[in-house]
Amino acid sequence: MEIKKGKELKSKYISRNSKFDYLPEHDRYLTARAKPKYKFNVIGTGNIGQEHMKVTMLEERGTIHGIYDTNTSSIEQAKQMFSTNFPGNSLVEYDSLEAACNDPEVDGLIICTPNYTHIDMVREAVKSGKHILLEKPMATTLEDAFEITRIAQNYTGIFQIGLQYRYKAIYVEAIHEALERKNVGDIKTISILEHRVPFLDKVNQWNKFAKYSGGTLVEKCCHYFDLFNLFAQSKPVHVHATGSMAVNFTEFEYNNEKSDIIDNAFVTVSYENGIQASFNLCMFSPMFLEEMILCGDEGRMKVSEQEDFLPNNLPRYQFELMRSDGKPSKVSTPSYPETIQQSGHGGATFYEHAYFIDNIEGKQTSTASVEEGFWSVAIGAAAEKSIRTGEVVYIEDLLKEHNVNLSKVVSHS
Ligand SMILES: NC(=O)c1ccc[n+]([C@@H]2O[C@H](COP(=O)([O-])OP(=O)(O)OC[C@H]3O[C@@H](n4cnc5c(N)ncnc54)[C@H](O)[C@@H]3O)[C@@H](O)[C@H]2O)c1
Numbered sequence: 001m002e003i004k005k006g007k008e009l010k011s012k013y014i015s016r017n018s019k020f021d022y023l024p025e026h027d028r029y030l031t032a033r034a035k036p037k038y039k040f041n042v043i044g045t046g047n048i049g050q051e052h053m054k055v056t057m058l059e060e061r062g063t064i065h066g067i068y069d070t071n072t073s074s075i076e077q078a079k080q081m082f083s084t085n086f087p088g089n090s091l092v093e094y095d096s097l098e099a100a101c102n103d104p105e106v107d108g109l110i111i112c113t114p115n116y117t118h119i120d121m122v123r124e125a126v127k128s129g130k131h132i133l134l135e136k137p138m139a140t141t142l143e144d145a146f147e148i149t150r151i152a153q154n155y156t157g158i159f160q161i162g163l164q165y166r167y168k169a170i171y172v173e174a175i176h177e178a179l180e181r182k183n184v185g186d187i188k189t190i191s192i193l194e195h196r197v198p199f200l201d202k203v204n205q206w207n208k209f210a211k212y213s214g215g216t217l218v219e220k221c222c223h224y225f226d227l228f229n230l231f232a233q234s235k236p237v238h239v240h241a242t243g244s245m246a247v248n249f250t251e252f253e254y255n256n257e258k259s260d261i262i263d264n265a266f267v268t269v270s271y272e273n274g275i276q277a278s279f280n281l282c283m284f285s286p287m288f289l290e291e292m293i294l295c296g297d298e299g300r301m302k303v304s305e306q307e308d309f310l311p312n313n314l315p316r317y318q319f320e321l322m323r324s325d326g327k328p329s330k331v332s333t334p335s336y337p338e339t340i341q342q343s344g345h346g347g348a349t350f351y352e353h354a355y356f357i358d359n360i361e362g363k364q365t366s367t368a369s370v371e372e373g374f375w376s377v378a379i380g381a382a383a384e385k386s387i388r389t390g391e392v393v394y395i396e397d398l399l400k401e402h403n404v405n406l407s408k409v410v411s412h413s
Pocket residue numbers: 043044045046047048049068069070071074112113114115117135136137162163164202203204219345
């Protein structure tokens with residue numbers, strides 16, 4: 001018997017609670033799960049590829065149909081993870097990129113290979129016309145990022161970039177308070193800090209070499225430059241950065257090549273609308289701390305995420321809004337339901353998937369467009385250049401130097 005669904009089924013959190021797994025499917029009313037409508041293939045099944053597999057299944061409207069990876073160990077690991085977590089679901093294993101991109105069963109492709117491969121993955125993937133979720137950074141060079149921007153301009157499927165930090169609960173709150181409610185007034189300065197442990201191991205250690213990753217400020221920090229751009233609501237004019245390889249991987253060699261990535265930096269960015277932004281990175285810290293401070297003409301906001309491995313139960317996420325006299329200030333600990341928050345990147349990857357599917361269904365979302373992906377790479381590339389040359393890098397000059405003419409690209413967002 002088909003059970004009629006009512007309004008009360010809106011909370012997906014109840015349907016995801018494993019406490020109810022003992023119920024036969026026909027008795028799941030309040031806890032009814034969505035039937036998957038979309039099938040996705042994951043290309044690159046390493047660290048984040050497997051996170052995408054898990055959140056796709058958790059989100060419920062989509063399922064993972066198949067996987068492709070050039071590394072047999074990643075494939076085996078992904079298959080094992082999938083059969084353990086989602087028993088009863090089969091997984092197709094493709095023997096070529098072309099086959100993975102062109103399976104008629106599949107609606108979308110989730111590209112999670114190392115940064116330097118993205119351009120080739122995209123060139124092949126777009127031939128399929130399928131929806132694409134491409135991991136950040138979209139490319140390692142401005143030329144490749146521009147080529148992808150131009151390809152995406154005329155693409156009829158969804159083309160989304162995996163800049164999902166904007167969906168961490170702290171930034172969703174910050175967007176709401178600062179951009180929608182304007183509770184710090186006009187934003188004047190943006191400061192972001194990331195202190196963390198060194199880059200983790202990767203398959204073939206691609207993240208230890210700038211030629212494969214784009215350099216630290218492109219690879220990891222494109223997330224923070226995307227947040228700069230989002231909160232500044234303006235275009236960067238010039239970038240100045242200092243940084244060095246002070247502690248990490250100074251002795252590291254792989255295939256007789258020495259690692260060449262920086263582990264600390266100070267980056268400042270000036271925007272067309274006068275907003276000044278600064279970013280501080282330290283990757284030899286014994287803990288994770290990510291913090292953003294916005295100062296406006298009517299208040300100051302600080303949001304942070306901290307993971308320190310100590311037994312104290314400090315809140316992982318914190319939000320603080322201090323406003324001038326007569327206007328309420330507040331502190332809080334923004335969070336998502338536990339299953340979602342623990343599913344990866346504090347729940348941000350889960351919402352990235354939810355909005356990917358919303359995009360496919362024609363709903364309005366605020367996912368990162370290809371142009372936004374481009375601008376996050378542009379600041380990272382400018383900062384890397386500034387460290388190399390010791391000079392202020394004007395974005396206009398940098399774009400010219402790399403033959404990037406953005407006026408040829410009409411907004412795709
Ligand atoms: N959005 C985020 O927060 C986030 C987090 C982590 C990684 N990433 C991005 O995701 C991508 C992958 O990172 P990762 O941490 O999963 O790396 P990883 O090394 O753990 O996994 C990459 C996988 O891609 C496979 N691969 C390499 N070349 C391939 C090819 N030509 N064809 C098919 N598979 C290939 C490797 O064998 C490996 O299994 C990178 O672009 C990275 O920057 C994004």
